[in-house]
Amino acid sequence: MELFYFVVFGALGAVVAALELSKNSKDRINTSSAFNSFKNNYLVVYSLMMAGDWLQGPYVYYLYSTYGFGKGEIGQLFIAGFGSSMLFGTIVGSLADKQGRRRACVTYCITYILSCITKHSPQYKILMVGRVLGGIATSLLFSAFESWLVAEHNKRGFEQQWLSLTFSKAIFLGNGLVAILAGLFGNVLVDSLSLGPVAPFDAAAIFLAIGMAIILSSWTENFGDPSENKDLLTQFRGAAVAIASDEKIALLGAIQSLFEGSMYTFVFLWTPALSPNDEEIPHGFIFATFMLASMLGSSLASRLMARSSPRVESYMQIVFVISSASLTLPIITNFLVAPSKVKGESISFAGCLQLLGFCTFEACVGIFWPSIMKMRSQYIPEEARSTIMNFFRIPLNIFVCIVLYNVDAFPITVMFGMCSIFLLVASILQRRLMAISDKPSNIHSTKSNIYHFSGRSIHLRFSNNIFSGFFSFFIRDGKLDSNEGKGP
Structure with a gap:
């Protein structure tokens, strides 16, 4: 195995160790036993x-x-x-x-x-x-x-605030150390x-x-919400209305889908990107290197979330821009570096540059997971948390299925370009989320921020967030009747 792989792995390991060992009181959260x-x-x-x-x-x-x-x-x-x-x-x-x-x-x-x-x-x-x-x-x-x-x-x-500590440690261990050990095992x-x-x-x-x-x-x-009179369809309706009615929840879902869609696409693309001419690359070792980069990101996230400034909504804008730039490297190297036409050799110079970029992207992934978890804990109402979180995964899964079905239809540079654009859009949406994050939710409810149950009726108020206008609805037995201007 080439020295380059060991140098990258060792450098990442040293940075992770330095970050963990150098934490001071400002980087740690005092908790209870x-x-x-x-x-x-x-x-x-x-x-x-x-x-x-x-x-x-x-x-x-x-x-x-x-x-x-x-x-x-x-x-x-x-x-x-x-x-x-x-x-x-x-x-x-x-x-x-x-x-x-x-x-x-x-x-x-x-x-x-x-x-x-x-x-x-x-x-x-x-x-x-x-x-x-x-x-x-x-x-x-x-x-x-x-x-x-x-x-x-x-x-x-x-x-x-202690939730952020659990989130960052979970990603550091579950998506970093455990992933490396699982690969080796x-x-x-x-x-x-x-x-x-x-x-x-x-x-x-x-x-x-x-x-x-x-x-x-x-x-x-x-x-x-364990209400006995709430069937599955009513839960779906309530979760969908929560997403449509609160711009913060809708933005969070769009950001998550865009980033995770790019991330899962990257999983399919990194191998052909690093070995376009069947270069011999150590897949397992590179995977372990990516997971180490993810650990670095989660370590950075734990430091960032332990402090009151910068806020998650602020620094994630930068993370999305960096992740977008890192996935443009295959496109840039394709134009600037002449591709090798000899099959079966070791990794090329362009491949080395791309590997560094991919490690940067994985570090962004490590920052993303605990940060998105913290934002979800802040913005998603408790009554339908699991339902709403799985609603977020619907566009993600549709996107991944389309990519899998057409993986051979487009050049790899086009696929990376698409992911890069998605990440830029995620940054723009994150900026919007930052701008409105201090505004209270306008969804009216006597029980929660989503809905209020009274018999078989659900009173819902929509605000002028994503959709224009202001209106209220009563949903009875699956039928939607407009009652504009009426109070709860």
């Missing part, structure tokens, strides 16, 4: 959940190929996973709000374990079922756990011990089972 116990319990569970997820990622495509499936069939399996998350994600999110977030977290464990079991079968239909189960599990992973954490944090009366299982490509999925199931046991034994249940 009760909170530390609560935080550590959550971090253990979250790390186990992410270990179960990260162990599978590097070997899904490889496992399908060993079963003899071609690129087209594998692409269909991947689309099924994202499509399942899109179709069922909002449903399971709403059920989590109504039936309980702890129960939803246990459901995530069971669903993902079943998905892992299906990987033992080479039959296409069974593998397709596994992808559908995996898509449902992904929706729960990115909504139920955060919803449980925020609700439980508030229920126990901990300070709101999976490599040992598959290559060193020669247990085959299904071994990481079995290991993932074990970690998920351990995490589920901790949840069952130590977590208490919390709910969004």
